[in-house]
Amino acid sequence: xxxxxxxxxxxxxxxxxxxxxxxxxxxxxxxxxxxxxxxxxxxxxxxxxxxxxxxxxxxxxxxxxxxxxxxxxxxxxxxxxxxxxxxxxxxxxxxxxxxxxxxxxxxxxxxxxxxxxxxxxxxxxxxxxxxxxxxxxxxxxxxxxxxxxxxxxxxxxxxxxxxxxxxxxxxxxxxxxxxxxxxxxxxxxxxxxxxxxxxxxxxxxxxxxxxxxxxxxxxxxxxxxxxxxxxxxxxxxxxxxxxxxxxxxxxxxxxxxxxxxxxxxxxxxxxxxxxxxxxxxxxxxxxxxxxxxxxxxxxxxxxxxxxxxxx
Numbered sequence: 424x425x426x427x428x429x430x431x432x433x434x435x436x437x438x439x440x441x442x443x444x445x446x447x448x449x450x451x452x453x454x455x456x457x458x459x460x461x462x463x464x465x466x467x468x469x470x471x472x473x474x475x476x477x478x479x480x481x482x483x484x485x486x487x488x489x490x491x492x493x494x495x496x497x498x499x500x501x502x503x504x505x506x507x508x509x510x511x512x513x514x515x516x517x518x519x520x521x522x523x524x525x526x527x528x529x530x531x532x533x534x535x536x537x538x539x540x541x542x543x544x545x546x547x548x549x550x551x552x553x554x555x556x557x558x559x560x561x562x563x564x565x566x567x568x569x570x571x572x573x574x575x576x577x578x579x580x581x582x583x584x585x586x587x588x589x590x591x592x593x594x595x596x597x598x599x600x601x602x603x604x605x606x607x608x609x610x611x612x613x614x615x616x617x618x619x620x621x622x623x624x625x626x627x628x629x630x631x632x633x634x635x636x637x638x639x640x641x642x643x644x645x646x647x648x649x650x651x652x653x654x655x656x657x658x659x660x661x662x663x664x665x666x667x668x669x670x671x672x673x674x675x676x677x678x679x680x681x682x683x684x685x686x687x688x689x690x691x692x693x694x695x696x697x698x699x700x701x702x703x704x705x706x707x708x709x710x711x712x713x714x715x716x717x718x719x720x721x722x723x724x725x726x727x728x729x730x731x732x733x734x
Contacts, residue, residue: 435451435453436453436475436523436525436526437525438523438525438526439458439523440455440456440458440460440463440523441453441454441455441456441461441464441473441523442454442461444472448481448486449477449479449480449494449495449498449663450475450476450477451474451475451477452472452473452474452475453472453473454471454473455471464532468518468519468532469518469534469649470534470535470648471518471532471534471535472535473522473526473530473531473532473533474530474532475495475526475529475530476494476496476498476499476529476530476658477490477494477495477529478490478491478492478493478494478495479494480494480709480717482684482688482691482706483688483691483700483706485705485706487687487706487708487709488708488709489708489709491684491714491717491718491721492714492718493718493721493722493733494718494721495529496528496529496733497661497662497721497722497724497733498529498658498661498662498663499529499530499531500528500733501660501661501662501724501725501728502531502659502660502661503517504728505626505660505661506655506659508625508626508629509622509625509655512621512622512625513622513653513655514647514650514652514654514655515654515655515656515659516533516534516536516645516647516654516655516656516657517531517532517533517534518531518532518534519531519532520532533656534647534649534654536644536645536646536647536648536654537645537646537648538643538644538656539607539611539615539644539645539646540588540606541585541586541588541603541606541607541615541644542585542588542595542642542643543583543585543615543616543618543619543641543642543644544583544584544585544586544597544619544639544640544641544642545581545583545620545622545639545642546578546581546582546584546638546639547577547581547623547627547637547638548575548576548577548636548638548639548666549563549572549574549575549576549578550575550666551639551666552597553584553597553639554574556597563582563597564582564584564585564597564599564600565600565601566584573675573676574675574676574677574678574679575638575668575673575674575676575677575679576675577675581620581623581624583600583616583619583620584597585597585598585600585602585603585615585616586598586641600612600616603615611653614653615644615653618644618653618655619642622640622642622655622659626640626660629728630667630728631670633727633728633730634670634671634727635668635669635682635724635727636667636668636669636670636673636679637660637665637666637667638665638666638667638681639665639666640660640664640665640666641664642655642657643655643656643657644656661724662681662682662683662684662720662721662724663683663684666679666681666683667681667682667683667724667728668680668681668682681720682720682721682723682724682727683720683721683724684720685720686713686716686717686720687709687713687717690709690710690713
């Protein structure tokens with residue numbers, strides 16, 4: 424991962440009872456510290472982390488500048504909403520949303536899970552890396568698909584196409600189910616596959632009722648050390664982890680407009696940015712109109728899916 428000019432990660436918040444432990448492309452993690460407040464958190468919640476979603480935005484393995492205002496709030500609040508919709512299917516890692524005022528709305532106190540080293544991807548439509556694989560040999564992660572599919576085609580049925588987790592700044596690698604079974608065991612792999620497809624089916628139906636297509640989504644699971652249950656973690660069904668398209672604009676055979684950072688990616692590869700993706704120079708700062716249009720798409724995704732305004 425590289426940083427655009429002035430795109431240094433925000434300084435960690437000074438949060439009573441919490442110590443900053445990690446910063447990713449978008450999220451920052453905090454653990455209870457050894458203060459009285461920190462010990463009280465452990466006594467109340469057990470082994471937990473504070474997950475804070477920033478407004479940082481990344482594309483092509485670069486963290487860009489400036490961020491997208493309110494993006495972290497959208498990611499957190501939409502994840503919380505989806506966790507509620509999925510509660511009868513699978514437990515999740517959220518313990519409390521009673522977080523420090525400085526990160527209110529964009530943070531969750533979460534159970535620390537023993538994470539599976541697998542990105543659990545469900546695809547109901549063909550696009551992205553799945554389309555690239557299909558064009559080579561007519562399959563995705565070893566799953567044969569019908570001939571004649573194009574970008575945006577709906578698949579006969581949703582498929583589970585896992586990926587290995589890459590180091591920060593590297594790309595995840597799509598792998599066949601058999602590779603996952605070999606890595607974590609056949610029984611665990613089957614559980615992850617079945618849960619992933621169940622979550623996708625539930626979410627796809629909810630989204631479709633609201634005029635939104637859920638093309639694919641990436642989920643992460645871990646084992647709750649307290650209950651021993653396979654548990655849904657990280658974010659879920661957000662524009663950063665899923666492809667959402669407007670149903671009334673779906674046109675197979677073309678690139679579908681999506682509710683995410685598409686404006687950012689499109690601008691970066693346009694002549695207007697002047698940036699050479701293959702070069703060594705970091706991307707330039709994002710123009711104000713790209714930032715605002717991207718923010719609007721994130722907010723629209725939240726409002727369409729939940730049926731309520733965020734602010």
